[in-house]
Amino acid sequence: MSMPIATTQPVERETYLNAKYGVWSWLLTTDHKRIALLYLISITFFFFIGGFFALLIRLELLTPAGDLVQADTYNKLFTMHGMVMIFFFLIPSIPAVLGNFLVPLMIGAKDLAFPRINLLSWYLYIIAGLMMLHCMLTGGVDTGWTFYAPLSTNFTNTKIVEAGLAIFISGFSSILTGLNFVVTIHRMRAPGLTWSRLPLFIWAHYATSIIQLLGTPVVAVTIVLVAAERALHLGIFDPKLGGDPVLFQHLFWFYSHPAVYIMILPSMGVISEVIACFSRKRIFGYHFVAFSSIAIAVFGFLVWAHHMFVAGISVYAALVFSFLSYAVAVPSAIKVFNWTATLYKGSIHYDAPMLYAFGFLGLFSVGGLTGLFLAALGINVHVTDTYFVVAHFHYIMVGGALMGYLGGLHFWWPKISGRLYPEGWARLAALVVFIGFNLTFFPQFLLGYMGMPRRYYDYSHMPEFQILNVLSTAGATVLGVGYLLPMVYFLWSMRYGKPAPDNPWNAAGLEWKTASPPPTFNFDEEPVVTWEAYNYEELDAPPRTQEVPVGR
Amino acid sequence: MASRVDALYIFLLIVTGMMALLVFVLVIFFAARFRHRPGVLAEQIEGSKPLEITWSTIPFLVFMVIFAWGAVVYFKERTPPSDATEVYVVAKQWMWKLEHAEGQREINELHVPVGRDVKLIMTSQDVIHSFYIPAFRIKQDVLPGRYTVEWFRATKPGTYHLFCAEYCGTQHSGMVGSIVVLEPAQYEAWMSGGSTGPLSATGEKVFAELGCSTCHRTDAQGRGPNLQGIFGKPVQLEDGRTVTADENYVRECILDPGAKRVKGFQPIMPTFQGLVSEEQVNALVAYIKSLSAVKPGASAESNKATARTAAPPVPPTRDHAQSGLQSKIEPDAKLNGSQVQ
Numbered sequence: 018m019s020m021p022i023a024t025t026q027p028v029e030r031e032t033y034l035n036a037k038y039g040v041w042s043w044l045l046t047t048d049h050k051r052i053a054l055l056y057l058i059s060i061t062f063f064f065f066i067g068g069f070f071a072l073l074i075r076l077e078l079l080t081p082a083g084d085l086v087q088a089d090t091y092n093k094l095f096t097m098h099g100m101v102m103i104f105f106f107l108i109p110s111i112p113a114v115l116g117n118f119l120v121p122l123m124i125g126a127k128d129l130a131f132p133r134i135n136l137l138s139w140y141l142y143i144i145a146g147l148m149m150l151h152c153m154l155t156g157g158v159d160t161g162w163t164f165y166a167p168l169s170t171n172f173t174n175t176k177i178v179e180a181g182l183a184i185f186i187s188g189f190s191s192i193l194t195g196l197n198f199v200v201t202i203h204r205m206r207a208p209g210l211t212w213s214r215l216p217l218f219i220w221a222h223y224a225t226s227i228i229q230l231l232g233t234p235v236v237a238v239t240i241v242l243v244a245a246e247r248a249l250h251l252g253i254f255d256p257k258l259g260g261d262p263v264l265f266q267h268l269f270w271f272y273s274h275p276a277v278y279i280m281i282l283p284s285m286g287v288i289s290e291v292i293a294c295f296s297r298k299r300i301f302g303y304h305f306v307a308f309s310s311i312a313i314a315v316f317g318f319l320v321w322a323h324h325m326f327v328a329g330i331s332v333y334a335a336l337v338f339s340f341l342s343y344a345v346a347v348p349s350a351i352k353v354f355n356w357t358a359t360l361y362k363g364s365i366h367y368d369a370p371m372l373y374a375f376g377f378l379g380l381f382s383v384g385g386l387t388g389l390f391l392a393a394l395g396i397n398v399h400v401t402d403t404y405f406v407v408a409h410f411h412y413i414m415v416g417g418a419l420m421g422y423l424g425g426l427h428f429w430w431p432k433i434s435g436r437l438y439p440e441g442w443a444r445l446a447a448l449v450v451f452i453g454f455n456l457t458f459f460p461q462f463l464l465g466y467m468g469m470p471r472r473y474y475d476y477s478h479m480p481e482f483q484i485l486n487v488l489s490t491a492g493a494t495v496l497g498v499g500y501l502l503p504m505v506y507f508l509w510s511m512r513y514g515k516p517a518p519d520n521p522w523n524a525a526g527l528e529w530k531t532a533s534p535p536p537t538f539n540f541d542e543e544p545v546v547t548w549e550a551y552n553y554e555e556l557d558a559p560p561r562t563q564e565v566p567v568g569r
Numbered sequence: 570m571a572s573r574v575d576a577l578y579i580f581l582l583i584v585t586g587m588m589a590l591l592v593f594v595l596v597i598f599f600a601a602r603f604r605h606r607p608g609v610l611a612e613q614i615e616g617s618k619p620l621e622i623t624w625s626t627i628p629f630l631v632f633m634v635i636f637a638w639g640a641v642v643y644f645k646e647r648t649p650p651s652d653a654t655e656v657y658v659v660a661k662q663w664m665w666k667l668e669h670a671e672g673q674r675e676i677n678e679l680h681v682p683v684g685r686d687v688k689l690i691m692t693s694q695d696v697i698h699s700f701y702i703p704a705f706r707i708k709q710d711v712l713p714g715r716y717t718v719e720w721f722r723a724t725k726p727g728t729y730h731l732f733c734a735e736y737c738g739t740q741h742s743g744m745v746g747s748i749v750v751l752e753p754a755q756y757e758a759w760m761s762g763g764s765t766g767p768l769s770a771t772g773e774k775v776f777a778e779l780g781c782s783t784c785h786r787t788d789a790q791g792r793g794p795n796l797q798g799i800f801g802k803p804v805q806l807e808d809g810r811t812v813t814a815d816e817n818y819v820r821e822c823i824l825d826p827g828a829k830r831v832k833g834f835q836p837i838m839p840t841f842q843g844l845v846s847e848e849q850v851n852a853l854v855a856y857i858k859s860l861s862a863v864k865p866g867a868s869a870e871s872n873k874a875t876a877r878t879a880a881p882p883v884p885p886t887r888d889h890a891q892s893g894l895q896s897k898i899e900p901d902a903k904l905n906g907s908q909v910q
Contacts, residue, residue, distance in 0.1 A: 083742070088739050088740060088742070088743075089739050092736075092738075092739065092741070159738070159739070160736075161736045163736075165696075165697060165735070165736070167695070167696055167697070167713060168696040168697065168736075168737060168738060171696075172662070172695060172696050172738060173738065256712070256713050256714020256715065257713075257714065257842060257843075259825065259828075261714075262697055262712060262713065262714070263712070296603075296611060297605075297610070297611040298611045298612075298613060298614070299613055299614075299615070301614060301615075301616050301617075302616035302617070302620075302621050303615075303616065304616070305616065305621050326643075327699065327708050327709050327710050328697075328710045329709075329710050329712050329715070329717050332643065332644060332647050335643065336640055336643075339636055339639060339640060339643075340636055343629075343632035343633065343635070343636050344629075346628070346632060347625055347628060347629050347632070350624065350625070350628045351621065351624065351625055353592060354592075354620075354624040355616075355621075357592055357595050357596055357599070358614075358620070360595075360596065360599035360600060360603060361599050361603065361614070362603055362611060362612040362614065363599070363603045363611045363612075364603065364604075364605045364606070364609060364610060364611040365599070365600055365603050365604045365605055366604075366605045367600075367604070375596065375600065378592070378596055379593060379596070382588075382589055382592050382593070383589065386585035386588060386589055387585070389581060389584075389585055389632065389635060390578070390581050390585070392635075392636070392639070393577060393581065393635050393636065393638070393639030393642075394639040394640050394642065394643030395573065395574055395577055395638070395639045395640070395641070395642025395643045395645075395646060396574060396577055396578055396581065396639060396642075397639070397643075398574075398643065398646055398706065398707060398708050398709075399574050399703070399706040399707070399708065401708065401734075402699060402701070402708065402734040402735060402736075403703075403734065466578070467703065468701070468703020468704070468730065468732070470701060470732045470733070470734045470742075471734075471736070472736040472741060472742075473732075473741065473742035474741075474742045475742045475743065476742065478730070478745050479730060553611060553613070554610075554611075554613045557610055557611070
């Protein structure tokens with residue numbers, strides 16, 4: 018079973034990891050794989066900061082009275098939790114780590130189209146991250162991650178401009194990553210790798226990149242307007258000067274709704290790869306799954322005002338946005354049905370990445386279906402700005418995006434690190450995450466329908482909400498353990514894990530046709546693609562030359 | 570209202586429950602039935618266009634039912650009956666100030682009679698708040714610089730939570746209160762005390778104190794428009810547009826008189842921005858409204874105006890479609906509408 022690395026080579030093979038040593042060989046690298054690792058380390062750091070804030074929030078809500086922290090501190094905690102998790106973890110998560118590592122590998126390229134711009138995007142991210150850290154350590158922001166005017170422009174005395182600038186800069190990092198992917202996918206595919214032979218992971222990243230390119234500038238402009246309003250009292254959002262606070266919400270959600278798709282689409286790409294591999298099948302309805310990503314990217318730009326049904330928009334506008342929100346739900350439903358159909362007559366393995374994919378299917382479905390509640394105008398009025406919304410978007414972003422990220426990290430870990438992770442622990446962690454997640458967020462749906470508003474630090478007027486809050490907090494601690502486990506065994510495996518073979522899952526895709534970990538320029542010779550995507554039939558065709566090692 | 574929302578909610582629970590169940594059962598069944606067995610290979614299936622069309626169309630049709638149902642409930646929620654009792658709400662960090670049309674003032678508490686429609690005309694002194702009564706399933710953001718409205722009819726006496734649902738700063742979670750629903754007799758008893766006279770009377774006083782009456786005379790000789798009977802009627806503007814004189818228009822005329830100047834009048838009115846409190850603006854609005862209240866002689870016409878403006882805004886009529894102006898939409902819809910021109 019054990020396949021020690023480099024069995025055929027007398028000396029240690031050169032990989033991207035050991036090609037050069039020293040801090041500068043990392044900090045000045047233009048290798049997309051090394052930059053992916055830089056991102057991995059940085060976003061993991063921010064993930065645990067954001068998670069720490071989440072834990073404090075949950076602890077505060079354990080009791081109805083506001084007793085653990087002060088009101089202002091609590092408000093800063095949920096604001097910083099949102100900002101850190103969205104702008105510094107979820108948005109870069111899969112694209113900047115797995116996408117960065119895999120896009121060139123999957124299309125048979127040596128690197129991204131603009132390696133230096135790729136490094137620049139990481140530096141921008143780090144500058145933005147340091148600013149955000151500085152902002153948090155010197156007072157933070159208390160407006161919620163949504164920055165609603167005129168609270169953010171005329172009232173709060175916290176560090177809006179600094180936090181805004183950090184997000185502004187991180188936005189450029191995101192734009193540059195998107196730009197790099199679009200150009201790379203268009204221009205650098207290996208001979209024979211036509212669009213309809215591309216892995217669905219690439220399609221998902223292509224759709225994501227389009228949103229990053231077209232959406233992010235709008236939030237940048239919005240932030241500039243907020244800063245200008247604060248500094249110069251321009252009266253863009255301030256009604257006393259003829260401005261309109263609702264305009265802010267339009268501008269903000271024009272980016273921030275599509276941003277949800279920046280977070281979830283790459284995860285859908287991961288799930289397509291994982292389900293295909295562990296069912297040993299081509300994805301059912303490949304073209305529908307591919308084009309549904311593009312459809313989501315396009316429709317995603319047309320539904321922003323569904324965050325504003327009670328904000329003071331006209332009833333007719335609300336009607337249009339409600340309709341369009343149902344339209345955008347269709348491509349997501351298509352994906353779920355196709356993944357389910359892929360399992361049919363498959364040969365299903367239950368390795369950890371697949372467990373995460375199962376988890377994704379369940380949690381994303383719940384998140385998507387509760388979205389139908391929120392898109393229904395009459396119900397939205399009741400549940401918007403309550404815990405129902407909180408539960409809904411955590412099912413999408415944590416149950417969906419984060420499960421996909423973890424599943425992907427496990428799936429490609431042997432390729433990234435050259436080591437196998439401990440399968441038993443990984444399955445256990447997947448189970449703990451799934452249980453902890455549901456325990457944390459399912460009670461919040463109930464709380465929301467009962468009427469508990471979001472962003473309440475003290476609910477001593479309504480002690481009837483306590484029991485569900487206690488459940489939620491209990492779940493959060495389980496979830497916390499579930500997230501710490503992979504952190505520990507991934508680090509452990511880097512030193513003690515079994516060396517990974519080139520293709521431990523016997524998976525399709527060009528990234529598995531090079532060594533684990535890959536050499537600096539990915540392929541010893543440029544691959545030529547003569548097969549369709551997900552050619553599991555050929556890979557599994559007897560006589561099998563290689564047993565599938567599942568590394569447990 | 571609560572029962573309407575709950576009915577749709579239960580329908581959605583059943584529909585989405587069935588969808589979820591379908592997916593979960595299939596996933597679990599396939600995962601068990603087609604688990605890897607040595608020697609058994611997966612069967613490659615390319616896909617199926619008929620299936621794809623089926624599972625795109627059926628959910629879409631179901632979504633359309635939910636959409637339509639949700640829209641109907643929403644229009645009900647957003648269309649206050651024309652004869653509703655009016656309460657003015659001023660939100661501020663972190664308190665609700667309420668004033669009944671009859672003049673009673675309350676803070677963080679609203680007393681209403683059971684079985685009567687209550688319309689809230691709301692504005693904020695500072696940031697955005699949101700007036701949320703979970704038991705009635707209604708919520709509406711309260712904005713600075715304009716009015717938004719919401720309405721309800723309580724069906725059972727009791728005390729219900731009132732929450733601020735739009736995050737508004739430090740004591741957001743302290744911006745809570747209660748809606749006290751009383752039996753009609755109890756309500757009459759409650760109403761008999763504490764009033765300083767009807768809100769419109771206060772408004773009349775403010776109108777006189779601020780010297781509004783020097784220009785806004787009751788004859789045709791004033792330098793400003795005669796305000797008798799204008800409320801709820803269309804107004805010709807200097808720039809050629811027509812707007813309806815609703816609460817938001819009156820409010821805007823007081824605070825930003827130049828924005829929508831009435832045809833035939835000079836831009837001589839100064840702004841009262843910063844000179845009047847939100848409560849005074851409310852009183853002025855109530856007073857100007859009272860000038861159009863049903864009076865002998867004027868009744869037929871003003872009734873017609875009320876009836877027209879309060880018609881439920883079911884699908885957009887040609888009237889709306891043709892008008893590029895938000896202001897031409899029925900006032901109730903418009904109250905929720907953005908005022909950006």
